[in-house]
Amino acid sequence: MTGAHVEPLLSVDVSVRYADKPPVLRDLKVELQRGEVLGLVGQSGSGKSTLAMTILGLLDKKQCHIEGAINFQGSDLLQLSERQLRALRGRTIALVLQSPLSALNPALKIRTQLKEAWRAHASGSPADCLLKIRSALQNVSLPSDDGFLRKYPSQMSVGQAQRVLIAMAILHRPGLLIADEATSALDVITQSEILSLFRELNRSTGMAILYISHDLASVAGICDRIAILHQGAIVECGTTQQIFDNPYHEYTQKLIAALPRIRSVPPASKILSASAT
Amino acid sequence: MKRHSKASTYTARSCSKALAVILCAVCFCSAALAQGGELRFCLRSEPKTFDPLKVDDDASGAIRYLTGGVLIRENRQTQQLEPELALSWKVSKDGRQISFRLRSGIFFSDGTPFSAEDVAYTIQQLMDPALHSPTGDTFRSGIGSVETKVISATQVSIRFPAPVAGLDRLFDQVAILSEHSLKKEMAVLGPFMVADYKAGSSIILRRNPYYWKTDAQGRKLPYLDSIHLDIQPNRDVELLRFKRGEIDLINSLDSEYFDKLSATSPQVVHDAGPSLDSEQLWFNQAAKSPIPGYKKNWFRSTAFRRAISEAINRDDLSRVVYHGHAQPAFGPVSPANKFWFDNNLKPQTYDPETALNTLQNDGFRIENGTLKDKDGNSVVFSIITNAGNKARERMAVLIQDDLQKIGIHVNVVTLDFPSLIERMTQTFDYEAILLGLTNVDLDPNGEMNVWLSSSENHQWNPSQKVPETTWEAEMDRLMRAQASASDPNKRKEAFDRVQEIVAEQQPFIFLINKNALSAVSTSIHGAAPVILSPQTYWNAEWLTVAGK
Amino acid sequence: MSLGQRLACAVLVLVLGASFAANWLAPAGYARQYRDATDAPPSHTHWLGTDELGRDRFARVLYGTRISLLLAPAAALLSTLLAALIGGFAGYAGGAWKRAAMAITDLFLSLPWLFLLITARALLPLNVSPVVSVVVTFLLLGVLGWSSAARVLCASASSLRSSDFVRQARAAGIHGRRLFWMHVLPNLKPVLFAQFWISIPVFILSEANLGILGLGVAEPMPSWGSLLKELEGLVSVGEEPWRLVPLILLVIVVTSFQIVISNQEEVAA
Numbered sequence A: 001m002t003g004a005h006v007e008p009l010l011s012v013d014v015s016v017r018y019a020d021k022p023p024v025l026r027d028l029k030v031e032l033q034r035g036e037v038l039g040l041v042g043q044s045g046s047g048k049s050t051l052a053m054t055i056l057g058l059l060d061k062k063q064c065h066i067e068g069a070i071n072f073q074g075s076d077l078l079q080l081s082e083r084q085l086r087a088l089r090g091r092t093i094a095l096v097l098q099s100p101l102s103a104l105n106p107a108l109k110i111r112t113q114l115k116e117a118w119r120a121h122a123s124g125s126p127a128d129c130l131l132k133i134r135s136a137l138q139n140v141s142l143p144s145d146d147g148f149l150r151k152y153p154s155q156m157s158v159g160q161a162q163r164v165l166i167a168m169a170i171l172h173r174p175g176l177l178i179a180d181e182a183t184s185a186l187d188v189i190t191q192s193e194i195l196s197l198f199r200e201l202n203r204s205t206g207m208a209i210l211y212i213s214h215d216l217a218s219v220a221g222i223c224d225r226i227a228i229l230h231q232g233a234i235v236e237c238g239t240t241q242q243i244f245d246n247p248y249h250e251y252t253q254k255l256i257a258a259l260p261r262i263r264s265v266p267p268a269s270k271i272l273s274a275s276a277t
Numbered sequence B: 001m002k003r004h005s006k007a008s009t010y011t012a013r014s015c016s017k018a019l020a021v022i023l024c025a026v027c028f029c030s031a032a033l034a035q036g037g038e039l040r041f042c043l044r045s046e047p048k049t050f051d052p053l054k055v056d057d058d059a060s061g062a063i064r065y066l067t068g069g070v071l072i073r074e075n076r077q078t079q080q081l082e083p084e085l086a087l088s089w090k091v092s093k094d095g096r097q098i099s100f101r102l103r104s105g106i107f108f109s110d111g112t113p114f115s116a117e118d119v120a121y122t123i124q125q126l127m128d129p130a131l132h133s134p135t136g137d138t139f140r141s142g143i144g145s146v147e148t149k150v151i152s153a154t155q156v157s158i159r160f161p162a163p164v165a166g167l168d169r170l171f172d173q174v175a176i177l178s179e180h181s182l183k184k185e186m187a188v189l190g191p192f193m194v195a196d197y198k199a200g201s202s203i204i205l206r207r208n209p210y211y212w213k214t215d216a217q218g219r220k221l222p223y224l225d226s227i228h229l230d231i232q233p234n235r236d237v238e239l240l241r242f243k244r245g246e247i248d249l250i251n252s253l254d255s256e257y258f259d260k261l262s263a264t265s266p267q268v269v270h271d272a273g274p275s276l277d278s279e280q281l282w283f284n285q286a287a288k289s290p291i292p293g294y295k296k297n298w299f300r301s302t303a304f305r306r307a308i309s310e311a312i313n314r315d316d317l318s319r320v321v322y323h324g325h326a327q328p329a330f331g332p333v334s335p336a337n338k339f340w341f342d343n344n345l346k347p348q349t350y351d352p353e354t355a356l357n358t359l360q361n362d363g364f365r366i367e368n369g370t371l372k373d374k375d376g377n378s379v380v381f382s383i384i385t386n387a388g389n390k391a392r393e394r395m396a397v398l399i400q401d402d403l404q405k406i407g408i409h410v411n412v413v414t415l416d417f418p419s420l421i422e423r424m425t426q427t428f429d430y431e432a433i434l435l436g437l438t439n440v441d442l443d444p445n446g447e448m449n450v451w452l453s454s455s456e457n458h459q460w461n462p463s464q465k466v467p468e469t470t471w472e473a474e475m476d477r478l479m480r481a482q483a484s485a486s487d488p489n490k491r492k493e494a495f496d497r498v499q500e501i502v503a504e505q506q507p508f509i510f511l512i513n514k515n516a517l518s519a520v521s522t523s524i525h526g527a528a529p530v531i532l533s534p535q536t537y538w539n540a541e542w543l544t545v546a547g548k
Numbered sequence C: 001m002s003l004g005q006r007l008a009c010a011v012l013v014l015v016l017g018a019s020f021a022a023n024w025l026a027p028a029g030y031a032r033q034y035r036d037a038t039d040a041p042p043s044h045t046h047w048l049g050t051d052e053l054g055r056d057r058f059a060r061v062l063y064g065t066r067i068s069l070l071l072a073p074a075a076a077l078l079s080t081l082l083a084a085l086i087g088g089f090a091g092y093a094g095g096a097w098k099r100a101a102m103a104i105t106d107l108f109l110s111l112p113w114l115f116l117l118i119t120a121r122a123l124l125p126l127n128v129s130p131v132v133s134v135v136v137t138f139l140l141l142g143v144l145g146w147s148s149a150a151r152v153l154c155a156s157a158s159s160l161r162s163s164d165f166v167r168q169a170r171a172a173g174i175h176g177r178r179l180f181w182m183h184v185l186p187n188l189k190p191v192l193f194a195q196f197w198i199s200i201p202v203f204i205l206s207e208a209n210l211g212i213l214g215l216g217v218a219e220p221m222p223s224w225g226s227l228l229k230e231l232e233g234l235v236s237v238g239e240e241p242w243r244l245v246p247l248i249l250l251v252i253v254v255t256s257f258q259i260v261i262s263n264q265e266e267v268a269a
Helices: A048-056 A082-088 A110-119 A124-141 A158-170 A190-207 A216-222 A240-245 A250-257 A268-276 B016-030 B058-067 B117-125 B166-174 B235-243 B257-265 B293-299 B302-309 B316-323 B353-360 B390-404 B416-426 B444-451 B470-484 B488-505 C001-019 C057-093 C095-110 C113-123 C131-144 C148-161 C162-170 C178-211 C224-229 C242-268
Strands: A011-017 A025-032 A037-041 A064-072 A093-096 A176-180 A206-214 A225-231 A233-239 B038-045 B072-074 B081-083 B086-091 B097-102 B147-152 B155-159 B190-198 B202-207 B224-230 B269-283 B324-329 B364-369 B371-374 B380-386 B408-414 B432-439 B510-520
Touching: A011 A048, A025 A037, A025 A048, A025 A233, A025 B390, A037 A190, A037 A216, A048 A064, A048 A093, A048 A176, A048 A206, A048 B371, A064 B324, A093 A158, A093 B470, A110 A158, A110 B202, A110 C178, A124 A158, A158 A190, A176 A190, A176 C178, A190 A206, A190 A216, A206 A216, A216 A225, A216 A240, A225 A240, A233 A250, A233 B224, A240 A250, A250 B117, B016 B117, B038 B058, B058 B190, B058 B202, B058 B224, B058 B488, B081 B086, B081 B166, B086 B166, B097 B117, B097 B166, B117 B147, B117 B155, B117 B510, B190 B224, B202 B444, B257 B269, B257 B510, B269 B324, B269 B390, B269 C148, B293 B302, B302 B353, B302 B390, B302 B510, B316 B324, B316 B390, B316 B510, B353 B364, B380 B416, B390 B408, B390 B432, B408 B416, B416 B432, B470 B488, C001 C057, C001 C242, C057 C131, C057 C148, C057 C178, C057 C224, C057 C242, C095 C148, C113 C131, C113 C178, C131 C178, C148 C178, C162 C178, C178 C224, C178 C242, C224 C242
Parallel strands: A037 A206, A037 A225, A093 A176, A176 A206, B038 B224, B380 B408, B380 B432
Antiparallel strands: A011 A025, A011 A064, A225 A233, B072 B081, B086 B097, B097 B155, B147 B155, B190 B202, B202 B224, B269 B432, B269 B510, B324 B510, B364 B371
């Protein structure tokens, strides 16, 4: 069981509506504790990515209407200025997007992209920068030699690219990492590798992860808790065990029923220990 | 710039002899040939009117020349006046009145008979101020109305409110209209008549069955059945069609096309020798010009202008640029203008050393290969000419090179024509201009507007209130004197002096006279291209087509 | 470096070298008029014959190459940079910026350039040296030639703006100018290169055509433009093939440049 901290790391309570359309997120309430891995599951169009963008303040405020509050580390993100938000993005809240090959700039070398992400929040000597980049790459089990740094995204495998993205996200040791369908585009083996990487990073750095996915099965492997998003609202939220063993919402039940037939869902702790070894 | 046809000449001479010579020459060629056939050539623009009184453009002028009957014709070959519808004429001593004796038994192309009343009617129409006839304007020398008096069916006299210099020659442009014909201006007295007109495309002229002229054997003129005129502004297309044999003649060729044609078929090209057209260079002497004062001082210096003239190698201009189809020019009148050319004028020889001496005597000096004036200003000026005219651009580059030899640096600038004209006539923001004059007229009266210092077209220093130099004052006096004199020799004396002043002062530095170049297909017989317009078909009524 | 690339490099070095060695290769210069040997065919004294005024064509090609090979790419670079900045920025910034920039671009495209250039000529003094005249002309071309490329770049930048990697970069805290320079502009490179290479021959020819307005290179100085213009109305290519040398040279040089650059692109991509 998790929860019970007095003050959560992130506490979301928002409604988001694009001009003249029904709301995308309706009174969405979700909390994330420090060091926790929360899965947010919902089908396409349920508003998952909108939530990620809202938290990062990347929605175009001219085109949509946001109500409510997003409390992060004691301040309401919705009240922050663009400048303040910018200082948070990439430094304390990081994002990893779905398709690594389109999320990396095809025209830039790996080193340049990582350097840019580093320089956005740090000023230091080039040598220092390079050191941090190498260490981040090592953290995601990627080679950190000059040959690799000189590569362009198109010269890497999808898995490598995703690891680069993750390396970029953890450069500044953020308190919160938002993974938006971060493994959906990967083959099963790579997917499980990346999932273990997330878990490992969570364990070793205490970084909380908001893991957004349409795929309940992949979420099950790494999450402490799971929130089910349906038509812009959280319909059920509980520990992974609870959700799998005893889903009470109709939609959750459907999701579970739709999973490939598995005799029993292993408890999260088992997977945890497996990946740790 | 164009000196429009405004002419006057000495009193009528007997021209029958000249006519007889032509008749024989042409008959000799045509006697063996069959009548009929079609002559084809291109007009370079759409005729703006078929009304002979309103003619103001070359294409309309061509139609008028071929269809109109005139009282007096200027023979394009001999440059003499010849009687046509008039048997004879007489200009009064005061130059205000002209009397004609007309041929009888002549009919318009629709069968309407011709009489003195038609002449009177034509003149009244022509001089009607409401019509704004460009041809009529040439007769307007003073305020008042023109009186016509029909004495008999074959006798008419016309009296003008003021003397008109060269009065009889002006009648070359006056095609006589019928007073009574219902077909109005389409009833004509010339050898051809308009039979078909497709706007923008072609005009077909047919022989006028009522035309009065016959050859020595009594055969009716013209020999041709018809003339097919294509409206074709593109000179390249015109040349191509000529090469393919689709047209029979090209009226004025430039030297480049001439050489191209001559290379393949030398028998079709004709170089009739220097024409009236000239190319010249002049310096801006206008007081109101925005150019620096020290430059104005150069340009206003006779010695400077003379030196420039001496330093230009005119033989090279003719040889290199025109491939020999041009003659070095020394004065305002082309030697082709037989009567008015001043034979005492000395050719300007190319002599850079004399030029340098002339400049040094005027205070200029050479320093490190650069000519400087007495205040130490380097002599640098620009010559502008219209862009796209290859011959002028090349002449400018040759002159640039010639003047470099006496230390003068010339910048050649080509401008679009409107910009050039604006600088030349409005802003006076130029230093030197290289342009040509298209001269359609033999008589110096047509050039009054160029030589009078008060005129807008006195290009080097236009619209002077009082002549700024003594030589311009003298030119004004001489031009007025020749215009008011009726004795042609007195007129010539005055105009000779004008030519001499121009040679001494070089307000215009004349460079070359272009040769009149034309092409005539070998199937056309009787053609004798001349320098005066229309160069190739001036004797259209005598032309025949072989093998058609 | 591939063989083709090496070859192209060699060609460029050769052409550029020859043009700068013009003083030695053609000591008589481009302006000397051999008036007794006008329009001559190639001979041992005039390798490419002479032009209508008897000037050595070989010398004129060399000196013309020097002028055009330096100035046309410079002008193309200028116009491409302007297009990148204006179009790229407008597309990237979006909203009012985009509308304003596109309005300016449309205005630029619809301006009656002929009249503006005539005005430009009127403002210039008549007595400018041939070198100044040609430099000013290429500068004008560079300053004026950006607008149509800017539209293309605006559209490309617009689509880049909503791309994943820009979103990812924004989420990394990169912003504003840095985002534009590092993430948007490099991806416009293919369009920019295309624009650059198209501009060079276009500018070379435009310079020649501006001669009718009194702009462009002035006599007696040659440029590729003025040399190409001499080909107008050339009927008998077969008889005088040497007159095509400026055209052939232009094609060779532009192609060589493209080979060199495109190969680098492939390596980079």
